[in-house]
Amino acid sequence: MKLWKRLLAIPIAASLVMGLLPAPALAEDTAHSHPICGEAHTDIGDHTGDNCKDATWTAWDGTSTITYDTNNTAYVYLEKDATRESRLEVKAGYTLYLCLNGQKLESSLTSSASQGMSQVINVSNGAKFILCDCKGGGTITHSSGAKGKGVRVGGSDPAAATFSMYGGTISGNHADDPRSGAGGAGVEIQNGTFKMYGGTISDNYEENAGSNYGGGGVCAHTSGTFTMYGGIISDNQSVTDAGGVTVVGGTMNIYGGTISNNIAKGDGGGIWTNINGFIISGNSVIENNTAVKGGGVYYGSSSNTMTISESARISGNTATGDGGGVYFGGDTFRISGNLDISGNKKAGADNNVYLPTNKYINIAGALTGSNPIGVTTEKTPDASNYVRIASGSKNDAAPEKFSYENDNTPVSATSQNNSTADLVVCKHNWNSTWSSDSFSHWHDCSICKGKGDIAAHTYDQQVKTKAYEKSSATCLSGTTYYMSCVCGAKGADTFEIGDKDPDNHSGILNNDWKSNDTNHWKEYSCCRAHAEEAAHSGGTATCQNKAVCSTCNKPYGDLGSHVPASTWSKDASGHWHACQTPNCNEQLAFAAHTPGPAATEDAPQLCTVCSYELAPALEHTHVWGAWISNGDGTHTRTCAKDGSHTETNACSGGIATCQNSAVCAVCNTAYGAKDMTNHTGGTEVRGSVEATTSTEGYTGDTYCKGCNTKLADGKTIPKKDSGSSGGSSSSGGTSGGTGSGSSGGNTTPSTSVTVPVSGEEKTIRVNSTVSSTTATIEDIDLSKLNTVIGNDVKTGVVTIDFSVLEKQIDTVKLPANVIKQIADAVKDPSNDAESLSIVLTDGTSIEFDEKALSKKTAQTNQTDITISIKRTTDSTLSALQQQAVGSQPAWDIKLTSGGKNISDMGGVITLHTPYELRSGEQSNGIVVYYVDENGNRESCETSYDPVKKLISWKTSHLSVYMIGYDENRVTPDTDTEDQSALNGSQVSKLKLPILLATGKGGNRKITISWRSYEDADGYDCYWSYCDGKRSYKKLATVKAAKDRVTSRRLANNRRYKYFVAAYKLIDGKKVYIAKSNSLHVALKDAKATNAKKVTVNQTNARLKAGDTFVIRSRTRLENTNKKELLHAAAYRYYTSDQSVASVSKTGKIKALKSGTCVIYVVANNGVYGTIKVTVN
Incomplete structure (x- = not known):
């Protein structure tokens, strides 16, 4: 070491x-x-x-x-x-x-x-x-x-x-x-x-x-x-x-x-190992290696696991001992996939996998390779023993995936349980009798318990024994047997043989009665044979129902007769005797009403036969006397017909000054306190002192001449320079001063007044002077003007109102800086100001939009402007203009700046002027014309408000305009003087703004509903039959708070139409201000049905002036099994603004000028769809 x-x-x-x-x-x-x-x-x-x-x-x-x-x-x-x-x-x-x-x-x-x-x-x-x-x-x-x-x-x-x-x-x-x-x-x-x-x-x-x-x-x-x-x-x-x-x-x-x-x-030509969990997978190749044992792989640990899977290939390897391809001496040998263990040799003989005694292969998954895996075992089978070479699930343990290399003994599969099987090599000894399960049959091997001659059951045997009998013969069939397999297994299919037994019912006798128009009976559930059959009897027939059999409860026979009531039933359509039979709607002896005396204020009009109210008692019509002041700021008037009817209102109108209270415009009596801020009668300077070389002077204080109130303090005048020449100084407060009066009396000042300038949220007063009929705005505090038109104030229309003055004003002079500031505010996208309106004392007004203000500011070149609106005279018109205007009211409207007349405004000008309809004139016939120098007339976009009695028209230039009348715009037989006197037929012909209404049919009733109309005091609803040219009759009158009425007790075999008219009460009389189109409505049980929804091909359309667009619509019906009630065109078309876009009877939209409007597509019963049209 x-x-x-x-x-x-x-x-x-x-x-x-x-x-x-x-x-x-x-x-x-x-x-x-x-x-x-x-x-x-x-x-x-x-x-x-x-x-x-x-x-x-x-x-x-x-x-x-x-x-x-x-x-x-x-x-x-x-x-x-x-x-x-x-x-x-x-x-x-x-x-x-x-x-x-x-x-x-x-x-x-x-x-x-x-x-x-x-x-x-x-x-x-x-x-x-x-x-x-x-x-x-x-x-x-x-x-x-x-x-x-x-x-x-x-x-x-x-x-x-x-x-x-x-x-x-x-x-x-x-x-x-x-x-x-x-x-x-x-x-x-x-x-x-x-x-x-x-x-x-x-x-x-x-x-x-x-x-x-x-x-x-x-x-x-x-x-x-x-x-x-x-x-x-x-x-x-x-x-x-x-x-x-x-x-x-x-x-x-x-x-x-x-x-x-x-x-x-030694061992393991390619690989030698004994480790646990060894894996060979993927596309691994182990080939042409040589060893004593395990030419390809030697795996020698008795307690470990080796896995070969996927597309691994072990081939061409050689061993002089055992295991040319693989020598496995481990515990678990797992294989799966497309692996290939083939072509491995021992001494020239096939020897792919060698398994020592008690070793076998674990099939871990499906084997998809094309070559069977050759197996050589240490132990070989004999007449009493078999050898297991592999084990796995029944689905994967396929004998054909293996070959036995010791000899030619085939590989067989034996089941271990419901999910696994062993692959064995065995010298089988097959039993002669069949074994079977629910799916197949086979012969068992007495050695390995394997299965031979396995085949699926075929149930093709017809064996007529008690063991296979399913049921005996009945009224429906002969004896039924189960089909069987050659192994004796009983199948699910059956075969029938022999005669039926008519007395052996396989079912039960049902207690429910069966019937036709004449008889009733009971039936067997099996063969439908009849029992207890007899004819219908009992019960009583009515006009609504047949007689009901007392045995089977089946209606039979014919209907009975009607039973008329002794009293009349009635509604708006007529009177009749109703059938007394429950649920019978038959109207017997139906007849139209016979009108009695006309309705008065004391009694309604009744039918002389049935007393049905054909018209209600007339409403009381007041005959008012003059308004009389009560001395407390209110005035009262009394009905001349009934002194108990009075009406009291607060005094209004007039202008309070520093000298007098306001005078009520109604009762002509002074009321309220004086306005000490509204000084009239002019001003004068008092206490002026001329400066000398030794003493200071004083300009004097300014006083209101009407109420003696001091309006402004004077100023000290410095001493005169002793070196200056004498006798040439001017007196204080005269033409050289800044005051509004004079001490010397050499000039007569114009009358000083204040007028309001207002937006939607705030009003300021500005100083002005009035000379004759001309008002001049002298100065405006621009910081105060900003509070009206500033960015943080929603102003809408900026209005300069001269109507509060008790003077006739037809000409107005405005400083250039004021016009510019208002124009800039209107142009500013962050500001809500929209236009400038100037109101004159007679109620006539002129309104300039953004473009007109901008053009006017540019044309005046920062100089003051003058606007005049004057009634024409022969001297102000040319001969041709005089001939064109005749006796009609006309105005000459001018705008000048620096002595130059400006007529083309470059934007839209809207003018309003009071006008009382003349005898025979109707509101929709009023039209304003522009009259040029040659007397040619050109109509303007005109509207008339009968409530406010005000004409409005739009133009883009200033000149001579006259009020005219066009009979072609009017339906001849209308009467606008007293609309309340009109009957339903006449109201139906009025050309008024459209009121959107719809009708819905129910069981013998129709409900009419509508969208509330601005300024309406109430609504009249009229009805008529659809068949023929019948006049309309009033159905009901309701107050403005209501938006629907219901017509009841209608006949299913009749067809009805309606319309609604909105009215305004003016001086106690009804003035119609809008009406709906005619509504054709079907009842729920009628043959036809109503529209439920109208859908258009496009809900928004952006067009350029001159463009056209064709509407395509479709209708969804309340009842899709019926046809739509069509007593008018399938669709009727309306536009909310005729000046922006028009629409034809066929649904063709034409864009006319910039703006936005809504086109309505209306079905027969008033249900509608809409298209929003924007014209650029």
């Missing part, structure tokens, strides 16, 4: 000394780059592209000391063949990547003390060595006559050492290691790990015949691990065991690669 330690210390010390010597410079210009596994990366085993990147390699001459980086790692390639006189040491904690680069690295160590102990490369415990060869042909070897191993990994220290081989060749090494148990001429692993991914280990010789593990190519011992994913181990020899690979006391798994042409003088 001491000698061994000294011999081992010499090379270790030498390597340590070499590692401490200064490192010579390596060639820096010969570096090259490639992955660690060779010239190009290849996935193999656990080595994949995820952990393999290109590395930069530095040239090394093979003898000099290798320089490692700060991580103790070096990448070097051998630049030329090199012979070392000492071994290359990879020290603990270092990692060496060596590329042979097609060169040879050999050891010439000849010291006799080191013979057998030298290795070309020594990987110390705790070191890592990675070998590759990017060019091929690189070799690790010994010089001729020198002996030693190629690579030694690890040592007695258990610290981990690793060797990964991707390429290169380890060959020509002769090991004669005197250590007990040592071996491995190519690679020895002790307490280390060797992973082989590629390369070759060949022509190495283990020559120590003493106590040695052998292993001409590789030896792993003392917890050493060898894993093979690829590469070749070939043509190696051992004078003892394991020509190729041996592992003792370590771990080995072969997942790929080839072990071939290795020779062992």
Whole structure:
């Protein structure tokens, strides 16, 4: 042992000394780059592209000391063949990547003390060595006559050492290691790990015949691990065991690669091992190896497990003793997959797997290989004993996958239980009687209990004995027997033979009565034979139901007669005698109502036959007197017809000033307190003192002339300069001053007033002056204006309101900076300001949108502007214009800046003016025209609000406009003066804004519902029959809070139509402001049905002005088994804004101008779909 330690210390010390010597410079210009596994990366085993990147390699001459980086790692390639006189040491904690680069690295160590102990490369415990060869042909070897191993990994220290081989060749090494148990001429692993991914280990010789593990190519011992994913181990020899690979006391798994042409003088030509858990799998090949026992593999531990699986191949191997392919002396031998163990020989005879006595193969999974596995056993079968060669699941233990090589005895399967089977070789002795189970039958072997002549049951025998009888003859069939198998097993199929027995019923007599139109009976459940058959009897027929048989409860015979009631039933459609039979809806003697005297305020109109109310008593119509002030800020009026009817409201209107309370616009009586902030009557300067050279002067204080309130303090005037010339100074407070009055009385000031400027949330007052009919905004505190139009205020329309003034105003002058600030606010996308509106004293207003404001600001070039809206006279119109306007109201609308008239506004201007309909005029006939210099008229987009009595129209330029009337826009027979006097037929013809309504049919009732309409005080609902041209009749009048009415007691054989009109009460009279289209509605039990949903082909449409779009619609019905009730066009179309987009009767949309509107697609009963149209 001491000698061994000294011999081992010499090379270790030498390597340590070499590692401490200064490192010579390596060639820096010969570096090259490639992955660690060779010239190009290849996935193999656990080595994949995820952990393999290109590395930069530095040239090394093979003898000099290798320089490692700060991580103790070096990448070097051998630049030329090199012979070392000492071994290359990879020290603990270092990692060496060596590329042979097609060169040879050999050891010439000849010291006799080191013979057998030298290795070309020594990987110390705790070191890592990675070998590759990017060019091929690189070799690790010994010089001729020198002996030693190629690579030694690890040592007695258990610290981990690793060797990964991707390429290169380890060959020509002769090991004669005197250590007990040592071996491995190519690679020895002790307490280390060797992973082989590629390369070759060949022509190495283990020559120590003493106590040695052998292993001409590789030896792993003392917890050493060898894993093979690829590469070749070939043509190696051992004078003892394991020509190729041996592992003792370590771990080995072969997942790929080839072990071939290795020779062992002892056992295990390719592999010798006794370790537990040894695996050969993947595409591993073990071929053409030679040994005494186990030419391919020798496995010799009696308590361990070996597994061969997947596509592993063991072939062409030779043994002079047993086990040409595999010698198995272990505990468990597991096989599965596409493995191939064939073509292995002993003395020229087939000898693939050798099993000593009591050893057998464990079939761990399906065997998919094409060649049967030959088995040779130590024990052979005889007349009383069999030999088991394999065991596994019934699905995998297939005898044809094996052959018995001792002789020609066939391999048989014997069941051990429901899931496993043994494969045996036996000289069978078959019993003459059949054995069977539920699936098959066979002859048993008395030796191995195996099964012979196994066949599935065939139930083709007809045996007519009691043992096979299923049932005796009945009313339906003869005697029934089970089919049987030749082995005597009874099948499930049957055959029938012999006559039926009509008195032997196999079923029961059902207690339920069966029947037809005339008779009833009971039936046997088996053959349906009748029993207890008799004719129907009993029961009483009505107009709704037939008589019911008292025995079987079957209705039979004809219906009975109706039983009319003695009193009338009635509804809006007429009166009749109802049948008294329950659930009968028959209307007997139906007739239309006979109207009695017309309804008055005291009594309704009744039918003279049945007293049905045809029209309710008329509502009381007030005849109001004048409004009389109550002296407390309220006024009251009294009905002249009934003095108990009064109406009291708060006073409103008028403007309070510093001198007077406001005067109510209704009762013309003063009410409320004075407004001490609204000064009228002008101002004057009081207490002015002229400055002299000796005393200071004083400008005087400003007072309201109406209420004597001081409005502003004066200012001190400095003393006059004594050097200035005298007699030429001006008096204070005159034309040179800044006050609004004068002390000298030389000029008459304009009237000063304040007007409100407001947004949606705040109002400020600004100073202005009024001269004649012109109002001038003198100044506006811009910071206050920002509170109306600032970014943090939602302003909408900015309104300058002159209507509060008790003066006629038709012309307004505005400072340029105010116009600009409002225009900028409107343009600002973060501001909610939209437009500027100017309201004159008669209620006429003009509104400028964003584009018009911007264009106006640009055109005025920062100068003040003047806007005038004046009624025309003959002197202001040309002769042709006078002829075009005639007696119609007309206005001349102008905007000037710096004396220049501006007519084209570049945006939209909306004008509103009060207008009372003349006698015979209707609201939808009103139209505003632009009149040019030649008297040509062009209609504007016009609307008239009958409630507010206000005309509105839109234009883009300012000129002369007149109010006209177009009969073609009006239905001739309407009367807007007193809509409440109209009957249903006339209301149905009104052209009013659309009111969306729908109808739904039920059991003898129809419910009409609608969307509430803004400003409506109530709704009138009218009905009529669909057949013929019948006039509408009022169904109901409801208040604005309600949105539906129900028409009841309707006849299923009649068809009905409805419409709804929304009204506003003005001076006690109904003014209709919207109506629905006609609704054609089917009852639930009618032959036709109603629309349930209307779906359009597109819910949103973006169009450019001038574009068209055709609507495609489909209707889902309430009852899909009926047709839709169609008494009008299948769809009717409406637009919410005719100026943005129009729609034709066929559903063709035409885009007209920028904006957004909704198109409604309405079915006969009012159900609708919508399309939102946006015009850019």
